[in-house]
Amino acid sequence: MNAQTLNLPTKPNAPLSMWQWWGRAMVVPYLLIFVIFVLYPVGYGLWLARHPQSYVELMNDPIFFRSALNTLVFLVVAINIKMLVALGLSGFFVNTRWWVKWVAAIFILPWAVPSIPTILSVRFMLNPEWGIINSAIFRWTGLDGPNWLNDPTLALSLSMLMHVWKSLPFWTLILVAGRLAIPAEQYEAASVDGATTWQKFTFITWPSMRSLYLTSTILSMIWTLGDFNSVYLLTGGGPADMTHVLATLGIRYLRLDQVDLAMASIVVALPFVLPLVYFMMKRLSK
Amino acid sequence: MSLKKIATEAKLLLIGIPVLIWTLFPIYHMVLFAISPRDTATSGHLWPESPTLQNFEIVFKRDHFYLDHFWQQLGNSFVIALSVGALTLFVATTAAFAISRLKVRGGRTVMNLALFTYFIPAAFLAVPMYKTMGLYGLLNNQWSLILAMVTIASPYCIWVLKQASDKLPYELDEAARMDGATPLQLFWMVYLPLMVPSLVAVGTYALLLAWNEYLYAFLLLSKDQDVTLSVALGNFLSADDSPWELLMATGLIYALPPAAIYYSFKRYMVSGLTAGAVKS
Numbered sequence: 394m395n396a397q398t399l400n401l402p403t404k405p406n407a408p409l410s411m412w413q414w415w416g417r418a419m420v421v422p423y424l425l426i427f428v429i430f431v432l433y434p435v436g437y438g439l440w441l442a443r444h445p446q447s448y449v450e451l452m453n454d455p456i457f458f459r460s461a462l463n464t465l466v467f468l469v470v471a472i473n474i475k476m477l478v479a480l481g482l483s484g485f486f487v488n489t490r491w492w493v494k495w496v497a498a499i500f501i502l503p504w505a506v507p508s509i510p511t512i513l514s515v516r517f518m519l520n521p522e523w524g525i526i527n528s529a530i531f532r533w534t535g536l537d538g539p540n541w542l543n544d545p546t547l548a549l550s551l552s553m554l555m556h557v558w559k560s561l562p563f564w565t566l567i568l569v570a571g572r573l574a575i576p577a578e579q580y581e582a583a584s585v586d587g588a589t590t591w592q593k594f595t596f597i598t599w600p601s602m603r604s605l606y607l608t609s610t611i612l613s614m615i616w617t618l619g620d621f622n623s624v625y626l627l628t629g630g631g632p633a634d635m636t637h638v639l640a641t642l643g644i645r646y647l648r649l650d651q652v653d654l655a656m657a658s659i660v661v662a663l664p665f666v667l668p669l670v671y672f673m674m675k676r677l678s679k
Numbered sequence: 680m681s682l683k684k685i686a687t688e689a690k691l692l693l694i695g696i697p698v699l700i701w702t703l704f705p706i707y708h709m710v711l712f713a714i715s716p717r718d719t720a721t722s723g724h725l726w727p728e729s730p731t732l733q734n735f736e737i738v739f740k741r742d743h744f745y746l747d748h749f750w751q752q753l754g755n756s757f758v759i760a761l762s763v764g765a766l767t768l769f770v771a772t773t774a775a776f777a778i779s780r781l782k783v784r785g786g787r788t789v790m791n792l793a794l795f796t797y798f799i800p801a802a803f804l805a806v807p808m809y810k811t812m813g814l815y816g817l818l819n820n821q822w823s824l825i826l827a828m829v830t831i832a833s834p835y836c837i838w839v840l841k842q843a844s845d846k847l848p849y850e851l852d853e854a855a856r857m858d859g860a861t862p863l864q865l866f867w868m869v870y871l872p873l874m875v876p877s878l879v880a881v882g883t884y885a886l887l888l889a890w891n892e893y894l895y896a897f898l899l900l901s902k903d904q905d906v907t908l909s910v911a912l913g914n915f916l917s918a919d920d921s922p923w924e925l926l927m928a929t930g931l932i933y934a935l936p937p938a939a940i941y942y943s944f945k946r947y948m949v950s951g952l953t954a955g956a957v958k959s
Contacts, residue, residue: 415862416783438807505941510930514709528723619800640802
């Protein structure tokens with residue numbers, strides 16, 4: 394309403410007011426970035442993906458099916474585990490004890506440090522011959538540990554764990570902020586009425602967090618589709634290209650100089666991605 | 680009563696200790712490697728047998744062919760991260776000011792375009808981005824990485840800044856206008872000073888995003904003198920018998936600046952970046 398009153402002097406055909414002129418000038422830098430580095434590339438990419446032949450080739454590539462399946466598993470399993478753990482841990486981190494605050498400060502480290510050195514560190518600890526984990530297994534049991542990254546199922550699970558390790562702190566932080574927004578009186582009143590911890594959760598915490606939890610889960614799914622590092626740096630897509638996800642598969646095609654296939658593999662994912670994006674835009678542009 | 684207190688404390692510790700181990704183990708392992716000499720690094724021990732700083736000395740003196748351009752690459756990472764931080768701040772602040780305070784017509788559409796970009800998975804955009812950077816003739820030029828990272832970082836920054844600036848009282852702008860302030864004066868003298876906490880948050884966010892980036896950096900840059908330290912670290916993987924202890928020492932050096940920056944600006948980061956999310 395304020396905006397309306399202030400815009401009054403600008404009649405439909407009058408020259409732009411100084412304020413509107415500056416307004417337009419100040420969105421130009423972002424619009425330029427958007428047109429040159431988002432709109433044009435996306436349009437060009439879709440144009441590259443126009444050949445039906447690419448999709449036939451894609452469907453005939455067993456690696457594509459495996460990757461699509463892996464991506465689905467990644468999204469459904471890893472994200473839900475991560476969000477549930479984050480929801481639980483957020484209850485721990487709202488504690489005001491001094492040592493919990495210290496744990497919280499350390500807990501954020503995986504998110505604050507770059508992924509490459511930490512993921513490579515995990516890759517080395519999983520080395521079957523000299524890795525710290527198999528050495529410990531051998532020392533304590535006398536048995537040889539598994540060849541972690543050489544088994545597709547184990548390797549993909551470890552990539553998912555890597556992803557959880559890296560992004561759990563961020564989502565826990567978001568959910569902690571959500572919990573802190575709940576008025577403390579509600580809990581006090583419930584305590585007076587003799588509510589159990591579980592009842593407090595189901596009747597106070599969850600109803601006020603449900604919407605945030607859902608938004609976070611969907612946002613996390615969209616971002617995880619783009620998680621290249623957790624898979625590429627840990628398994629490199631191996632063994633035998635069995636642990637690729639769509640994010641690494643596109644890059645693999647790109648490096649093999651099969652750009653049409655790379656774009657096609659992304660276009661195939663769009664029917665699943667766009668509804669999520671639409672949902673998120675509805676939520677956030679309110 | 681005190682027995683109950685001890686029980687609660689024990690329950691909390693039962694969560695806190697595993698959380699600490701889970702969080703710190705990969706980082707501890709990285710440090711362990713970085714301070715172990717070549718022959719004991721891969722001996723699989725949980726404790727350093729003969730801790731040494733020799734690896735760091737090798738890195739700093741560039742005493743290995745993987746490290747020939749170490750200082751140059753560290754410099755590249757700094758220059759690129761700082762440029763991305765500064766450019767993103769410029770692009771995002773002007774856009775957020777125009778949309779939120781000047782109420783520019785079509786501002787809502789611009790916000791939606793930005794949000795749409797924010798929701799494109801980064802690895803999906805990488806393929807067409809790589810091809811178009813080739814068309815623009817920017818491949819192997821550091822500007823390509825800087826501009827790509829500004830593209831990826833700015834949507835979220837615009838959104839966070841818009842959320843924050845919507846909360847500023849509109850009477851401030853009105854008062855400034857009454858006094859005859861121009862839009863630029865309003866921007867410089869009223870808006871920016873009030874937005875400092877959010878600006879610190881999004882500037883740091885963009886800077887860290889660029890410093891930590893691996894995928895775009897290794898796609899868009901290839902010459903050893905041009906790449907960032909992240910790509911140089913990835914290049915160690917090209918051989919099976921690379922000096923892993925040197926890789927971990929370099930990785931530790933590479934991980935320190937972002938961690939230091941994050942902890943120095945933690946106050947701003949947490950409130951600035953979570954504020955928007957909680958609203959919805």
